[in-house]
Amino acid sequence: MSVLMYDVGITLSDCSWERHHHAFTLACSFLALNRSVLIFAGGRSVLTLSEKMEGLDGALSDDLLKARQIPSLRELRDAIISLGGAFMACETGMKMAGLSSDDLMAGIRVRGMVSFLTEVGSHPIMTL
Template sequence: MKIPLFLTLADDSWQRAHYALVLAAGALSLGRSVTVFAGGRSVLAFTKDWSRLAGSLTDSDLASRGIAGFEELRDAVMDLGATIMVCETGLKLALVSPGDLLEGVSIKGIVSFLELAGDNPVIAL
């Protein structure tokens, strides 16, 4: 049995969110299950318009460098079955409504995430 990957994000850094998606995509491609919990302003990473993340680069800029874009990675992670949770308090902090979230993203608290993680390691980015 492969150890599941649990990732948590806390700030609005585009770079951290992008790297979390890289880690998640890699783990999913190896057959591991992945759960991502976005708290604070990191909830912006799972909205339809992620451009409010601090330091955002455009997907076209990344493509010109041969790097997978944010939306491409995010779609792949979700299509491969990752569980994506966003914090209800984070939504309020970032002024995001539930209708702004991508389909398939659930609103949960940190306790739900930690309960799911159990004794598995959690990587905080």
């Protein structure tokens, strides 16, 4: 079995809406420059990969973001997927957040940190 390799790895380590928004904006920017991105959601940050996308600290409303012409977190997440980026949810984080794989949006792989590190290889990793 071949292992996918990504140009950039981004790890999320908490459930801060603002950090996730920044990380997703950064990922979209890398993808726009044709650099492949893998985002690993660790701890309770897995909440951002759920269908409901609830429980993130400090979330701004979609209405406020729209009024200020800022993409929502969901729009950024969808853009990452449409641009070819990938997400990985931490096995331990899923347990911490009380989620099952059925709670996640389609296409999310549930793996551990070793899988993430393997797929990023020696490329840069950013923790937000």
